[in-house]
Amino acid sequence: MKIVLKTFYGLEDVLADELKELGFPESTKLNRAVQIEGEWKDVYFLNLHVRCAISVLVELRKFPVKTEKDLYNEAKKINWSSLFDVKKTFAVKGAIHSTIFKHSQFPFLLIKDAIVDHFRDLKGERPDINVKSPQIVVDLYVRENEGVISVNTSGLPLFQRGYRQSTGDAPLNEVVAAALLRMSEWDKKTTLIDPFCGSGTILIEAALLAAGIPSNIERTHYAFKNMANFDADLWDEIHSKANKLVKELPCTLIGGDIDSQMVMKTRRNLRGFSFGRFVEVHNASVDEFPFPEGPAFMITNPPYGERLETDVEELYGTLGSIMKHQLLGYSCFVISSSEEGFKYLALRPDKKYKLFNGDLECSFRKYTIYEGSKKGEKQED
Structure with a gap:
């Protein structure tokens, strides 16, 4: 069929x-x-x-x-x-x-x-x-x-994973977060960082991916269970074969947020998983975030100034400066709906992808941070 x-x-x-x-x-x-x-x-x-x-x-x-x-x-x-x-x-x-x-x-x-x-x-x-x-x-x-x-056969959308107990005002959709990880070509081994982690969606999807645990492992509702042909034994067999627990992660995951309430929500959401204790979460602004030395991946969803009020020029300018001067050897990925924000990063992207986060049209851009001249180049539109 x-x-x-x-x-x-x-x-x-x-x-x-x-x-x-x-x-x-x-x-x-x-x-x-x-x-x-x-x-x-x-x-x-x-x-x-x-x-x-x-x-x-x-x-x-x-x-x-x-x-x-x-x-x-x-x-x-x-x-x-x-x-x-x-x-x-x-x-x-x-x-x-x-x-x-x-x-x-x-x-x-x-x-x-x-x-x-x-x-x-x-x-x-x-x-x-x-x-x-x-x-x-x-x-x-x-x-x-x-x-x-x-x-x-799904019923409720599959981005309703069942694991997120707490969210913020402008959460990143879980399906979008999973797609960003794939688009970044992250190898599931290299350190991954999200300094604007919100309620932790990118961190959790990354941990699930690296651990080989299905993103919907915590979800209990599926519309196919209400159908006349539902085979409970077959479903139990498929579900029982899925990875559920891990003793360690094959990578280092570090997140942070300036909002202490968001940090609490991230920790609460992580608590439901066996890998939760392995994910590092800091209550810190981006300019105080403890970025480790590269190589590393940064995949992040900074405020756009749409659903959360923010000084776009200051925030993206600071992020761009940090990327240029502190994140050498990093592959940096930023998703945003703010074209102004991307200009204030003052970096030329290697790649651009058009996609949507909810009803907001966004761009997902890759920046490879090199030693030498390219790190200071202005973005060209």
Whole structure:
């Protein structure tokens, strides 16, 4: 069957590479998604192990769309009662990019009606709809004259890992953090530093990656558990094979934040893991941060001045000066939505990637800090 893994804009290649590592070499890149072929055991495995996807969908039906009625008629052809019980709640979500429909919510209502009518015709009763916390999530995607109906086997987005007890006002999305680590080509051995660690997302995702522990190991909710074909024994077998505990990490991880409340939240989030005691966290501003000698990686998400008030010129100017004068031998990676901030770093990036953190368009930039002339070069736009 066709399995579609959704992700954020700009992360399609990263996800395809991760899937290759997980044993799925053949994939097709779509818009904010990657498609593979597999079985239900793969669906369970991917929900647990994939780090760079938002959700895992199983395609039920693909069809041409000429009129509004086509959606209802095609949805009626699906044997919904074989997928879930009438006692389960459901919702229809997705995305519509088509001029056929004048109202963006109407296509979802058509699918909902088809599902309800299927159960009424067969069982004489109908399942309830629960938009906020449905047990079954049906996904509808329409692009111009093509429609795809799928079942979302994840339910809640996979960036809701289950490990983060405390967050700040502008947290970095966990899927984005996992993708940044892959994009940096960090080797899981070299020291990794985040001087603006917030509630610790980059540090935790790095520790999970280095230890070979699935990012979703603490998560208990998956929508596939509510499906009629759920194989509890198969799921238990897959889950039991996953790494859960480590006695040590193969690398040094150091984080810090100027906000003592954020440092407390990071430590609280780390406490739930066996590796928590190995991660060093400092309550320090970036100019007081105890950067070790290189080689090392710095991957960080400084305030953008969007959701957290900050003096962008002073903060990024200080960070740029530290990078130039103190971080020789470092590979530095900065994600930000602040173009002004990047200018105040006063460094030329080796690479730039466009991506999103939530609804904010960001740039992720690599700076290799050399001895000699290049370290002082101005950034060119």
